Amino acid sequence: MAETKDAGLAPMEFNHESQNGLPMVTTNTQTPNDVPTEVDYGRSAPVDVTVEENEELPDPKNMPETAFVIAFCVKFNEALKISFWPEDLDAALCSTEENPLIEKLNRLFLRNLLNTERLVEKNKWMTVLSNVISKRLENNEDFYLDYNPLKRVDDNYYALSVRDKVMILQCLVSWQLISSSKIKGLIKQQHLGLNEDEIKPLEVEVLGEDAKKSKYYYLGIGARIYRETLIPDLKNPSSMNIKWEAVSTTIHDLKKFVENRNEIDPSRSEKENALYTKIVGQVIPYLEPLAMEKVKEEQRRQIKERKKETRRDNNLKKILQIHNDAEILPTRTR
Known part of the structure; x- marks a missing residue:
């Protein structure tokens, strides 16, 4: 599905350069009248806004940045x-607890x-990450803040x-798209014959478009479909905001x-009918078969975890019994 092309619709580009040098989700189409746009992260705050305690x-x-990370993992798996x-x-x-997926992603x-062959040690990756961020800031390289947030939490990522x-x-x-030898090598392999300025390292094709001209994307993993909608800025009529949201996460959500019909109606327009038909x-x-396999995998994981807990409980009971027997023995010999 990730390779599906949709003729006549512009692909979404996960460019690795933006106004602040950091990647952002964009489209290669111009907004109405070429007006400037700002990203609306749904329930998240814009990049340059500090989230206050009373904000949701x-x-x-x-968050489009999460989609960017997922697309990278799919593209460069x-x-x-x-x-x-x-x-x-x-x-x-x-x-807020330690998590194997977060740990593995950061270490990879x-x-x-x-540009090393070995993974950063498990007990050192947060310190290494903090040092990398600090070094980038010292070199005035692009970062979303002007300080290292890890230093404010004693280098505790969680x-x-x-x-x-x-x-x-x-x-x-x-940074990997720009500085990693391995990633840059894969980019060249994936874009043979293209000039460097023609290469778009992360490009996701539009799945379809609805009658309101919202665009839909599938990144090639899971059951999540994203929607990108242009919304007029009420405070500034000359500009538009981009609302990025997930319309589904599970097969049930998607169905x-x-x-x-308030969301998608095949009778509303030809493009919406094409989108409906494709989904x-x-x-x-x-x-559907992937989702079923995921459920089975989760069931197997839970069974394995229950067996592990049962073995642990049995071992504790044995230790307790040995301890009790050791206390009873001196009593009997007196």
Whole structure:
């Protein structure tokens, strides 16, 4: 599905250069009257705005930066060898506990960025990450803040806000596209015959468009479909905001979405009919067996975890019994 082309629709580009030098989600079409645009992250704050305590926390699934990270992992999986679904990353980013997916992603990204063959040690990756960020800031390289957020939480990545976690991952992806020998080598392989200025390292084809001219994207993993909508800025009529949101995360979500005629109606326009037909006829049939396998995999994981807990409980009971027997023995010999 990731390779599906949609003739007549412009592909979304995950460019690795933007106004501040960092990657951002854009399209290669101009907005009406070429007006300037600003990204609306749904429930997340814009990059240059500090989130206050009373503001609603960002949802990673509605942040274009999260989609950027996922697209990178799909596109360059040959260099990463990692597999996860978008909702797995959402949960990992929202957790304040240590998480194997977060750890693995950061260690893989750091390995590529530092151009080494070995992964950073498990007990050192947060310190290494903090040092990398500090070094980039010292060299006046692009970062979404003018300070290192890890230094404010004693280099504890898990103590960061959701937004900071996402933005740091996004920066690591951007830096890899520019500085990683392995990633740059794969980019050349994937774009043979193109001049460097013609290469778009991360490009995701538009899945379709609805009657309101919102564009829909599928990144090639999981059941998540993204929607990008241009919204007039009420405060500044001469500009438009871009709202980026996930319309589905599971197969159930996606089926409910296509059944909701307020969301998508095949009779509304030819483009919306084409979008509906593609989702119903191609995307859902492609995803259903994958979703079933994911459920089975989760069931196997839970069974394995329960067995592990049972063994642990049994071992504790044995230790307790040995301890009790050791106390009883002296009593009997007196």
